[in-house]
Amino acid sequence: MSVDKEVIKKIARLANLYYKEDELDTSARELNQILTYVEKLSKLDTGGINPTFQVSPIENIYRDDIVGKSLDLEHVMSNAPEKEGKFFTVPKIID
Amino acid sequence: MVYETVIGLEVHAQLLTNTKIFCSCSAKFGQTENSQVCPICLGMPGVLPVLNKKVVEFSIKTGLALNCKIQPVMHFDRKNYFYPDLPKGYQISQFDFPLAKAGVIELRSGKKIGITRVHMEEDAGKLVHPEALENAEFSLVDLNRAGVPLMEIVSEPDMRSPAEAKEYLELLRNTLRYIEVCDGNMEEGSFRCDANVSIREYGSTVLGTKVELKNMNSFRNVELALEYEIERQKKVLSEGGRINQETRLWNVDKCITISMRSKEESHDYRYFPEPDLVPFTPAMDWIKEISMTLPELPLIREKRFVSQYNIPLNDAQTFINEKELADYFEECVKLCNQPRVVSNWILNELLAKLKEKNISIKECPIKPVNFKEMIELMDKGVISGKIAKTVFGEMFQSSSSSASAIVERMGLTQIVNTDEIGAIVDSVIAQQAEVVTSYKNGKEKALGFLVGEVMKISKGKANPKIVNELLLKKLKGI
Structure with missing residues (x-):
């Protein structure tokens, strides 16, 4: 599998990243190198091996359904670049 | 051509927990904007989600009530997309390893509708477009709902008519309410339904191109939207056109479905395993315990x-x-x-x-x-x-x-005293001489009127049976 500039553009758009034209070339080249390496790994026989989603052996970590303290509005809004009363504001969204 | 309708439904049900799915913020509805948020549900960097055990319990309960197989191992995944109501830039959901699979809901006809899967996920926040700010260049975001637990229940494309879809939905909602995991309020959005609908030539085993319908906030609207959409698709095909795979919104005022502007890659969610949550393996004993609580x-x-x-x-x-x-x-x-x-x-x-x-x-x-x-x-x-x-x-x-x-x-006790009732009967016969005559002349309906008069005078308290008997007896004697 190899990726070209169009694929990079699409992935970038999905990830909200902005690339300059020459960066697209660099990225495509570098990603292809990574994919070539992954292809090598794909040749290994992994039948009978469970997928590794987690590297730690722990499982079943739950919390009880008990209400804790939420943040004060002042703290909630302290990092917001734009706000209006008790709301965050974002550029107008049309459904 | 004779067409067959194929419908599958996706339901999002809000769970009746006290807290959100991955943090201890209250999940209560209708509170002051942004008053139930914390670094976890605000999507701050470096925080760790921890799964609410009640969410799993309620979802297992649902899986059991819908005759599903509870899966021995489940994982969470990240569903990646950008939208202002989703602070993290991804929704924690379940993709490859959901909580439950392969269930069934039986309709009253005995027909079985398959349940593909039941999985857990978090809700997004709420965007507000205040009418007073119609010309505003911004929208408002309230994140109280971000992280509220949802269950997604996906059916097989087993329904063949809008009426079957409606019955399935009603039975599903009733079930969730009976097992007390969701209040099932469609208008308030705690029970939401999207529909996938396509048509095909009758007898064909290949599925037609499906259209996803959204924005139906009552059972009646689901039925109406499906009926409209099926007719629309039939018209397109019979005129030689083809159906576009797209999402359409139900417009409740105009009673039509309208194509939603959507980017072609909008469904490219690039799921990958959520590294911040460990795998879950619900113990058999626990599942058994939950099954004992099913009503x-x-x-x-x-x-x-x-x-x-x-x-x-x-x-x-x-x-x-x-x-x-x-x-x-x-x-x-x-x-x-x-x-x-x-x-x-x-x-x-x-x-x-x-x-x-x-x-x-x-x-x-x-x-x-x-x-x-x-x-x-x-x-x-x-x-x-x-x-x-x-x-x-x-x-x-x-x-x-x-x-x-x-x-x-x-003083409503019934009058059963024959003397007392007799006196009223006498006075009515005396007052209504004309009616009595027409009764005597064979107009039997007149009796009903006389009974009514007696009841009226007794303020409804006279025993109707005795009134009838006495009237007949006394009229005979005239």
């Missing part, structure tokens, strides 16, 4: 109502559609053992009164024990059916009063 499910209860109480299916359906109403009915029946009488009083009198006052059965002022006493008073002949309605209305007004107290206070 009698709605359709089973409905069938039992019909067979055990001998009431019409329609009446049973009305009762089971609201669990508390079914409970109320059963409680009254347990006390007085007259299911048909109780059923008729609830359906003909009580529901209208509740509606008039705009209150739910949970707030019903008439306690089952008072209901039962009223029926007893009727049985004993202390009050007539007509007077019972007055008593019923009084009990509804003042919840503390018992039926007998009302009868006594208002």
Whole structure:
């Protein structure tokens, strides 16, 4: 599998990243190198091996359904670049 | 060409937990904007989500109620997309390893609708576009709902008509309400439904191109939207066109579906395993424990109502559609053992009164024990059916009063004294000479009028049977 500039553009758009034209070339080249390496790994026989989603052996970590303290509005809004009363504001969204 | 409709439904049900799915913020609805948020549900960097055990319990309960296989291992995944109501830039959901698979809901016809999967996920926040700010260049974001637990329940494309889809939805909602995991309120959005619909030539085994329908906030709208969309697709195909795979929104005012502008890659969610949450392997003992808490499910209860109480299916359906109403009915029946009488009083009198006052059965002022006493008073002949309605209305007004107290206070005891009734009958015969004559001339209907007059004078208290007997006897003697 190899990726070209169009694929990079699409992935970038999905990830909200902005690339300059020459960066697209660099990225495509570098990603292809990574994919070539992954292809090598794909040749290994992994039948009978469970997928590794987690590297730690722990499982079943739950919390009880008990209400804790939420943040004060002042703290909630302290990092917001734009706000209006008790709301965050974002550029107008049309459904 | 004869077409066949194929429908599959996706339901998002909000779980009735106290807290959100991955943090301890309250999940309560309708609170002050952005008052129930913390670094986890705000999507701050470096925080760790921890799964709410109740969410898993409720979801397992749902899986069991829908005859699903609870999966031995489950994982969470990140569903990546950008939208201002999603602070993290991804939604934590389940993709490859959901909680439950392969269930079934049986319709009243006996037809089985497959459940593909049940999985857990977090809700997004709420975007507000205030009308007062119509010309504003911004939208407002309230993140109280971000992280509220949802269950997604996906059906197989097994439904063949809008009516089947509606029945499936009603049964599903009733089930969730019976097992007390979701309040099932479609208008408030705690039970939301999207539909996938396509048509194909009858007899074909290949699925047609499907259209996803959104924005239907009542059972009726789901049915209407599906009906409209099926007709639209038939028209397109019969004119030689083809169906676009797209998302369409139901417009409730115009009663049409409208294509939603969507980017071609909008469905490219690039799922990958959520590294911040460990795998979950619900213990068999726990699942068994949860299964012990399952109540009698709605359709089973409905069938039992019909067979055990001998009431019409329609009446049973009305009762089971609201669990508390079914409970109320059963409680009254347990006390007085007259299911048909109780059923008729609830359906003909009580529901209208509740509606008039705009209150739910949970707030019903008439306690089952008072209901039962009223029926007893009727049985004993202390009050007539007509007077019972007055008593019923009084009990509804003042919840503390018992039926007998009302009868006594208002002097409603039935008159069974033949002398007393006889005197009224005599006076009516004397007053209504013309009617009496037409009765004598063979107009039998006139009797009803005379009975009515006697009842009127006695203020409804005269025993109708005695009134009838005395009138017939005395008219004969004239």
